Amino acid sequence: MSLITPLESFYQQVEKRPDKIFLKQPVDGDIKTYTWKGFDDQVRRVAAGLHKLGLEKGSHISILSKNCAEWFIADMAIMLAGCVSVPIFPTAGKDTIQYVLKHAGCKAIFMGKLDDADAQFAAIPDEVPTIGFSYVKDMANISWAEMLEHEPLEGNPIPDLDDVMTIIYTSGSTGNPKGVVHPYRSISWAASNSLKELNVDENDRILSYLPLAHITERVLIESASFYSASEIHFLESLDTFQRDIKWCDPTLFVSVPRLWTRFQMGVLAKMPQKKLNILLSIPIINKIVAKKIREQLGLNSARLCASGSAPISPSTIRWFARIGVQISEGWGMTENSAYGTSCVPFRLDKVGSIGRPYEGVTLRISEDGELQVKGPCNMREYYLEPEKTAEVFTEDGFLRTGDKGEIDNEGYVRITGRLKDIFKTAKGKYVTPVPIESLLMENSNIEQVCVTGSSLKQPIALVVLSDEAKTLPKDEIEVSLRKTLEKVNGKLESHQVLDRIVVLEEPWTIENNLLTPTLKVKRHVIEEKLDGVINQNHKGDVVFA
Structure with a gap:
């Protein structure tokens, strides 16, 4: 099957299933739903609004917000308008915001759900117009309501696979963030292939709460949803997390080690480990107890759970496996569309491994023990930094990951540390x-x-x-x-x-x-x-x- 962009797949979903619910956004305790047809209407109105602002094809437009339905709408509108998205983490401070906007040359910025909105709005230079999602009221130059007043943009433009889709700034632990340039080709390949690898389809429900400014959520949740037509749910706030995950009842759930540990501690706060061990050792009772815990966590329907971003303790994975929650580790980088390796299907005997390379991804170990990766999902370059781009690629096109690792006889990869650490x-x-x-x-x-x-x-x-x-x-x-x-x-x-x-x-x-x-x-x-x-x-x- 030929490779198509998320934009083209979006057109197909609107035509094929206009009345199917795509997005669910909790607002003030109620759930606002968006069908594919309703999503399409708002995307086209916002895209028209971007054109009215005089933003030409290829203009860089930033998004600074926590995850929400409007994030998806703004991102797709940027694509439809022929522009390039530049997301910023919603926790970013003044220095990071100003650096990214200046370095990327952003012509406008969408502002949305934020914990420190006053300070973050104050960080935006006067010459950069702000477009506010409904959550920020009158703080932006242009309101969401004003954007939705435009007549919907007509036509179904198709970007070239080699056009730049997005520039994602890495959240590196040292120095200024680097702008990772991804054309439509790399993101499209990773997102569409993930459906087959992870067996995702229109029947799946996914909670989108890890930052969309991060490559994993952007590719494997948002971009993939345009191909799969899976139903995406959002949080109202962190305080409503438990309620919202139960509302979603996800079939696929991705988290990070720290949150998995929090879930575990929450269970043990109600039921000490000794008592849990006893109950899980009794036939029949163990299944009832495990199901009740999964229901309390909101994960009883989750057929696939995953952890990434940082190493998770093997003991944590084994603990969850006892209650029927199988956490598969995965590995990827901003530079390779978060599409490197995966432990799907789950194997208890491979706990501690990051899994095997996805189909189409080649991974090798260099002489100094570094994991190096090559595939259609690799980035094009670091924006405006040719020297750093040259440093991160080998002469034969492999991406230097900076991770040390080893590969077993079944092809499973284990990370043993960071070279710089x-x-x-x-x-x-x-x-x-x-x-x-x-x-x-x-x-x-x-x-x-x-x-x-x-x-x-x-x-x-x-x-x-x-x-x-x-x-x-x-x-x-x-x-x-x-x-x-x-x-x-x-x-x-x-x-x-x-x-x-x-x-x-x-x-x-x-x-x-x-x-x-x-x-x-x-x-x-x-x-x-x-x-x-x-x-x-x-x-x-x-x-x-």
Whole structure:
């Protein structure tokens, strides 16, 4: 079958199933629905509005908002108008917003659901018109209602596969973000092929809540929905998450390690692990209990669950598997359309692996142990940065991922760390932190961890406790962490053995700049901020800083 763009597939869906519900958006406790025909009408009105603003073909237009139906509408309208979308993470601060708008040369910006709308609107330069979704009331230059007053744009223009569709700025842990340029060809190939790989069709219901500014949600949820006609649900707010996921009753659910851990802790707060173990060991009763937990989580209909963005503890995957929630890990990058490997179908014996390469994706290990990937889903370039583009591609066209890894005899890939994260201790020995961090995360009291120690004789672990663990007696936590430390150190080579665990009070968040918008730890920022704690002459193997 020939490759078509999301725009062309959108036309087909409107013609084939005009009255089928496509989007569901909770607003003030009610659900606003959009059929394909209704979606088409708003897309065409907004696209006409963009033309009225004098935005020519190829103009760069930004979107700054949490996920919502209007995000999908704005994105498709940008495509229909022949322009290029430049999404910005809804948590972005002034410096990031201004950098992206200036670097990408954005001619306008859609503004929507935001937690810090006043500050983020203030960051927009006067010369960049703001178009506000309905959630921002009178803050924008042009309201959503005004955009919908335009007569719908006519015709079904078809972009060339080599035209630029989007520029996605990476949420890297160092320096300014890089603008990853994706033509229609790479996104279309990844999104359409994902349907076959993940078996997604019009009968699926998906909750879209991970940032649409991130490549995974953009390609595997939004873009793929234009091909599959799956039903997409959104959140009203984080406070209504539990209600909204139950309303959606998703058949496919993608999350990140931190949220999976939160779900687990929420269950254990109501039912201690010992009691759960007993109930799950009793025939018949175990199925009833497991189903009840899945229903409470809103995941009883989920036939496919996934985790990505960062490593998830194997013990967490095994815990969920016992209650019938099979979490398949996957791996991808902004630079390869989030389309690298997948553990679908789920295999318990491959827990800890990121799976096998998708069909059409070639993956290899370089001499220095780096995972390198090649496929039609790879980006074209970094916007306006030819030197960085040249650095990230090998001479034969493979993308350098920066991840170290290994491949087993069945083709399953295991990531063993990041090349740039490897550090040398004061003894001159190299330490790869990620595998050690994964072992520490087996302790459910630990929510965040960073192994560090380039200035120390032996590495140490900085940890942040889960909210539930913070309510437990200090001596109980200390005993738990000490047991974990002994268990982990028993598996490490002498130069990797952790000298201590340092428990920190302040969590690492996007807001305090210790996490990227995709919840990856900013290792270098943590090391700089906590230099005094790291190099302090602590006493004891478990220290509360």
